[in-house]
Amino acid sequence: MSSKQPALVPPEHLPLRPLWLCRACGQPWPCGRAKLALLTSYQDSRLNLLLYLSGRLHEAIDDLRRLNPSTTGDVRNLFDRFLGWPARHRGRRPSTAEPQTPEET
Numbered sequence: 001m002s003s004k005q006p007a008l009v010p011p012e013h014l015p016l017r018p019l020w021l022c023r024a025c026g027q028p029w030p031c032g033r034a035k036l037a038l039l040t041s042y043q044d045s046r047l048n049l050l051l052y053l054s055g056r057l058h059e060a061i062d063d064l065r066r067l068n069p070s071t072t073g074d075v076r077n078l079f080d081r082f083l084g085w086p087a088r089h090r091g092r093r094p095s096t097a098e099p100q101t102p103e104e105t
């Protein structure tokens with residue numbers, strides 16, 4: 001069941017591990033292009049997008065922690081970087097499947 005994946009991020013905008021910077025732009029991944037590609041690929045399934053991103057987030061935490069064990073406090077930033085933007089990006093199409101999550105301040 002794992003063979004048919006939608007086309008995701010263009011290969012040049014994949015993350016350069018273990019730094020998790022975009023191979024093309026050098027921005028912290030996911031860069032703008034990667035986000036656009038992900039939104040397009042997962043436009044009908046925000047849940048799958050979040051699952052995908054949380055998988056990448058896990059890998060990123062592992063990689064970055066190994067690189068620099070002193071930055072474990074950055075997990076919150078990483079969380080926002082990987083999973084915060086789709087929530088802010090709730091586009092024009094109203095989604096019935098999306099639970100109402102109150103914004104934390």
Ligand SMILES: [Zn+2]
Binds near residue numbers: 012022032
């Ligand atoms: Zn990029």
